[in-house]
Amino acid sequence: MNFNRREFIRISGITAAGSLIVPAVFQSCKPQVRLTNDAESYLSHFEVTRQQLEKVISAAMEKGADYADLFFEHTLENYSSLEDNKVNSAFSNVGYGVGIRVLKGDQTGYAYSEAITPEAMLKAARTAANIADSQSKFSPVNITEFTRPDYYPVVSSWEDTSVQQKIPYIQRLNDNIFSADKKVTRVNAVLGDTSSYILFYNSEGLLAWDYRPMVIFGGTCIMEQKGRIENYFAGKSFRMGSEFLTNQIVDEIAREAVEKTSMLFEAGMPKAGEMEVVMGAGDSGILLHEAIGHAFEADFNRKNLSIFADKMGKKVAEDFVNIVDDGTLKGKRGAINFDDEGNPSEKTRIVSNGTLSSFLHDRISAKYYNVKPTGNGRRQDFRNIPIPRMRCTYMENGPHKKEEIIASVKNGVYVDNFSNGEVNIGQGDFTFFVKFGYLIENGKLTRPVKDFNIIGNGPQALADMSMVADDLVITNGMWTCGKNGQGAPNSMGIPTVKIKKLTVGGTNA
């Protein structure tokens, strides 16, 4: 168990995937009619009426709570996977139910039901209601319908896409990787898609609904050369429908897998110790996620646990450092139309011109700090309590050039490829595991290096960010962040930056 410690961000690689296998074709349990974007479709999908919602909310509020919400979810997942040149296994999962949350001050009562019937919902509501302990009569508020933005429009839904349509793309990924390099001895690939129907209602009368698609697609390439084996996983993820599937995306993933695996044979371990670290544009956004992002999540600050708890409004970085957490980027894995407590998504500026300007809030923390919610209250599914989570976290462009940054380093490492990271919120120590990078010697990239951990301290690293380039890249990696046992999809990005000093894992002479 980890406490106050965000375990990772991890590429949902295929290694983890005896379970992450395969197939697809599922319509839902009932023949599925694509839902239109209106409340009635979603109410009827979950077989509930407005009157029932009001009745359940009233039961949730009957012990004198301040607030309650209902989160209905119907999620369909399909995975198809390839081993030994064939798409030969598949996995599907259906999750269905309603989570009922009751708040009294900053206290939470939570229960869920996997059956959506009036009796089951009332039972769960009364269980959750026990967080409060008085009596009160709740009168339902007039229903307001949430106007949903469209940050992830779907052209063709995964539910209308059969496994037959998916197989050729997975096969192509395999074939492209094999044909690109004679050293390739194994390929494993997986294509996974998710379609989620969400219906939300709370004691303030807000009624919201959403259709959330997601796709992950990637492959592990294994090469052998002179008795040595190396592997590399390349993959992409978007909130998109099956229009995602193109030959171009397959070719991009294949190219990355082959090039990177091949380069690993040239790479070794760096020398251990403190040095300058240049983080290349793109996935180096993991630095923001681990070093800063988690410590800005307001639950940790409300509880005073974060090393940034007393730094609001204070200067934490150079003037050219601007960091945002944005849920509105179209089609990104971290995009969200509204968060899982009915708050609108937005672009939240967390560091503005070097000054800490906002934490990332859920409903409880926004109330505690008396600020507007930032739309970061997210949950893994209807079985879980929403908590502040990042969406797409990135740094805006700065004044420097990538070449000038690398040229400024006498002795350091350049890194842009990672598998996972973690942070200790209280002490501020954060890490990320480097899958691939280069040494920098006298201003030039030299020997490739791989498989080492970098550790630093959040506030120190932020202050030590001495150069930021103008080449921002927001990536489409398969990042999943873990917190309190809940996974959440994230995106990230950063321009090339230099940190004056981090501790690099490696060998000693």
Place this chain on the structure above:
Amino acid sequence: MNTTEKYSLAEMAIDHALRCGADQVSATIYENRSNDIEIRDQKIDSLKESNRSGLSINLYVNKKYSSHSTNRLKKEDLLKFIEEAVKATKFLAEDEFRALPDPELYYKGGGPDLQTFDPKLDTIDAKTKIDLAMNVLNEAYGKDERIISVSSYYSDSISSSVMVASNGFRGDSSNTRLSLTASVSMKGETGRPNDYWNENALFFDRLVRKDIGSKALERTRSKMNPKKLISGKYPVIVENRVSANLLYPIYQALTGSSLYQKQSFLIGKQNQKITSQLLSAVDDPLIPSGPGSRHFDDEGIAAVRRPIIENGILKSYYIDNYYGKKLGMKPNSGSSSNVICSTGNKNLKELIASVKKGVLITGFIGGNFNGSTGDFSYGIEGFYIENGGLVHPVNEMNITGNMNSFWLNLADLGNDFREGDSLRIPSLLFDNIDLSGK
């Protein structure tokens, strides 16, 4: 659902899949109830009650394979779901290795009670649970003016499942689990150190319910104002609470899927030396009240006690049914149960006393390993040891190496494994380990 109802639901699912065209089917019906209580600074922070149930089903249709799960167990939903699943499976490629395990391998029943289920847990009321958490919180709360926050957690779960396979397996199991945890956060000069302590049990009456908050407080106090050391090679002790993390890459490398997919640094190493001769590890599924105890694994394969590492020599891998067929190896279960490691004579204090200048690792932060090569690198925190005593806390350092050579450097083991863990491994002392710091 009682056990009989679960069996009949599983059998109905199997019959329907066979009718829809599957050749072989296995199905599991599971149910789980759990409670989670979090208390912060003497106030309830959250109460959560969970009730979940579901079906998972493996389908073998003309040498084609897929697996599925759903929590919609209404009969008409389930039948439709299975019908669609069988249809979808037909689109996949054939795989000659896909079939249920040989019935010879199955658990046939008749084993002793493994004592993994406590009927009493179901009768414990919410107030008793809240009180348990409140009591351990109070062991720390207000006991030091530098305390920022104290949290405590109680959680329990009651699980039961049945598994049926169309070629002759039937089995059921039930488990209870509880844990009690305290976490303390304090204000230091350089940060807000935090640490925790927790106790786990399978039986309510066996749960340790004292000295949890006080241990969390003591651990946090000892971590105030850490410093980093100069990079170099050091003797390193890894505390029992986290030493299992270092065994994980070995476990991962021993699984059939890693071997087959060449993501294992232990391919072809059976009967060869992979660690110092001090280390032995036995997989023992049959110990009474072990957290990993079981009569059969998730494929129905009968659980057997077997050596994994004997005096440093690799004796067996973790081979499941599918990869066993692909690798031409006999399946012996693809997942670990309880792993019992050898122990030495010293307690942690005595291990520390044996080190002139080194590091005690009490926690890992992030890091990873390369399954194909065995290279690893993890962030660490702990203490600097000089002349057999702890000098000051350390943080912001990395431990780096290769699993193949690292385990040969194992120089001593403690006598202090934790009873409640399914991986019973003591504190470990390694010589000559690469640490990076200043």
